[in-house]
Amino acid sequence: MQISLRPGLKLAHQLFNDSDRLMALMILSLHALLIWGDSIDLHRALFLCHYGCFLMWQPVMRQSKTLSWQAAFLIVIGAAVGMLFINWWVIAFWIASLFALIGGRIFSEETSRDRLPNILASTYLLAILLLWVVPKLLKSNDDLAAAAFMLTYFLPLLPLAILFLSAKHKSKAQSANIDFFYTLLIFLLSSIVILGSFAIGVIWKIHYIKLLIVVVMSLAATLVVLSWLWNPSSSFSGLELLMSRYLLSIGLPFEHWIRQIAKYAEYESTAEKFLQAAMRELVELNWVSGLMWEAEGSKDQIGEATPFISTFTFHQLHLTLYSRWQFSPAMYLHVQLLTQILGEFYEAKRREEMIVQNTYMQSLYETGSRLTHDIKNILQSMGTLSAAAAQSSDDGSDDARLIELVKKQIPRLSQRLASTLTKLELPSTEKKSQEKVANWWKGFKQLNNNLQISFEAPINMPKTDIDPDVLDSVVDNLLHNALEKAKLEANTIIKVSLMPSAHFCLEVTDTGSAVPKNVVDRLFKAHISSKNGLGVGLFHAAQQARNAGYELSLVDNQDGEVRFRLEMVEEDKTLTA
Structure with a gap:
């Protein structure tokens, strides 16, 4: 017995778990109600069958949803009213509602395979409405007597075809998509057909086929005119723009x-x-x-x-x-x-x-950091002078040379300090000083002569004028970094070379370890963390040199030879950049 029930259970599962097949059953029960529901008892039974199929198919509430007592009460009231007070007018608008619900879903389906069941169902409902129900309202059954056989026996082939459509390629999660706008529009058009056919048929008393042609052609002409007015041309937007504005603004x-x-x-x-x-x-x-x-x-x-x-x-x-x-x-x-x-x-x-x-904060930070860097270089130069004074001999033989060095360097340091204070008060105002390369080189050697640094210079110095404040700041920073490295790495030799070229070019070389690659990638481009100092010296030195018309670069970077170059940028290179 269980074996014989399994095919039936499988068939029931396929019918009641497929929305399209439930729709086909609902339409077939509607067809039976319209064609064979003449007797009262059979009419009520067929109506309850159709009403039950509709409840299982309806796209408003899901089948798995638990009904409240209010929803159950409304369902019972609907069944009672349908059995007691149903007539051809109620049936006409009921079919128009079903046609609107099914027809509105055609526009929301993605593939033609998904749209086909809805198209077949809509075709049946429209045909049964115009060729069976509306003639009943007008009492024009004799006008379509020749089509009665086809409507009775051939029209049900459309919902039967839905039952046997393959469900292999159908999406598993069937959602009840209801496009309210299209559904309402289709219902209104169906109502216009019903009421227009009835009004014209009562007034003109013409054959129903002629009546149907007049109504359908009039409705088609109206839709053509509306579609043209919706977007008539590229120069006039038409009703589309008016509707869009209304939907956006709602008045x-x-x-x-x-x-x-x-x-x-x-x-x-x-x-x-x-x-x-x-x-x-x-x-x-x-x-x-x-x-x-x-x-x-x-x-x-x-x-x-x-x-x-x-x-x-x-x-x-x-x-x-x-x-x-x-x-x-x-x-x-x-x-x-x-x-x-x-x-x-x-x-x-x-x-x-x-x-x-x-x-604003970045500007303050950069200005403060740059000026701090300048003051640090000035203090380093003052420290160099203090170191020279501390290393002088006790017999006083070097006092005259020391006094001469102090007389030359103190005014320069005072000038650099005054320039830094001016930048602090007026960051946008920067005065550039000019000096010959030979004079600057002589003072620079005297100031750093007591340090473990070797100096090289060509016999013929470049004839170009340089900015001594910028060179003092940048070169002092390079020397400070090299001296810090020499403290950590023994036997490091530091050399400052003034290159034999037509324009100013100076190189600072040390024989210490190479600069790490991760530091080289960001050198002169961003602030770099440093174990000694502020970690921002080379970044601001490069900016200061660039603003003054110089270029600071790392030309050699290997163990035993680390070489920085400070070079005046030629005018043709500046114009090309």
Whole structure:
């Protein structure tokens, strides 16, 4: 017995778990109700069968959803009313509703295989409506007597074909997609056909075939005209633009709102002022009674509070809107769009303020760091002078030479310090001094003569003028780094060479270890962490040299030979860059 029940259970499972096959059963039960439901008892039985198939197929509530007692009560009331008060008018609009539900789903299906069952079902419903139900309303059965046999026995082949369609390539998760706009449009068109056919048939008293042709052709002509008016040409947008504007604005000044918000975002200097101006503009709308908003820890309110409250949150803005009446769903979505635009503009203003603040802080940091670097180099030069004084002999033989060195270097250090203080007070004002290479080289050698550094220079010095403040700052930084390396690595030789070229070119070389590769990649481009000093010296030295018309580079980097070059950039190279 169990073996004989298995095919039946399998068939029932295939029927009741497939939306298209349930739709086919519903249409077949409707066909039986329309054709063979003349007797009262058979009519009620067929109606209950059709009503049950519809409940299992209907796309509004899922089959797995638990019914509430209110929904169950409505289902029972619908069955009772259908059995007691059904007539051809009720049947006509019922079929129009089914046609709208099924026809509206055609536009939401992705593939032709998924659309085919809905197309077959819609074809059946439209045919049975125009060729069977409407003639019953007009009592014109004799006009379609020749088509009665075809309607009775051949039209059901359409829903039967749905039952036997292959379900192999059908998506497993069948969702009840209902396009409200298309469904409503199809229902209205079906209602126009029903009522138009009835009105013309009653007034003109013409043959039903002629009547059907007049109604269908009139409706087709109307749709053609509307489709042309929807988008008639590229120069005139037609009804499409009017409909889009209405759906966007719902009768509200959407475009005016966008222009005003953009104007406030452009002219208001701060995000807070922009927000206040936007709120004053929003409260002027006739459906807004008051507003309360919270942003960045501060609260503010404008207008009057009402019982109709809507809340919106976008980024850091929390907005409470008091309206003069309760919003409909469409109105709420529109208000959400308006407030979201406000929130996005407000967030953009906040980011703009943050960028300006970060730029200001970055400028302060770079200026302070650069001036700190200059002062550090000056202090290093003063330390060199102190070291020279400490190394002088006790018998006083070197006092005259030391005094001469101090007389020459103290004014230069004082000048560099004064220049640094001027940059601190007026960062945009920088005065450049000029000096011959020979004079600068002589003073530079005297200042660093007591250090373990060897100096090389050609017989014929370059004739170009140089900026001594820039060279002192940059070269002092290079020497300081080399001396720090010499403290950690014994037997390191440091050499400063003035190259024999027409323009100024100086190299600082040491025989210590090479600069690590990860440091070389960022050298002169960004701040680098350093075990000694501030770790920003070479970065600011390179910037200072570049601004003065020089180029600082690492030309050799290997163990035993690390060479930095400071070279004046030629004019033709500057123009090419």
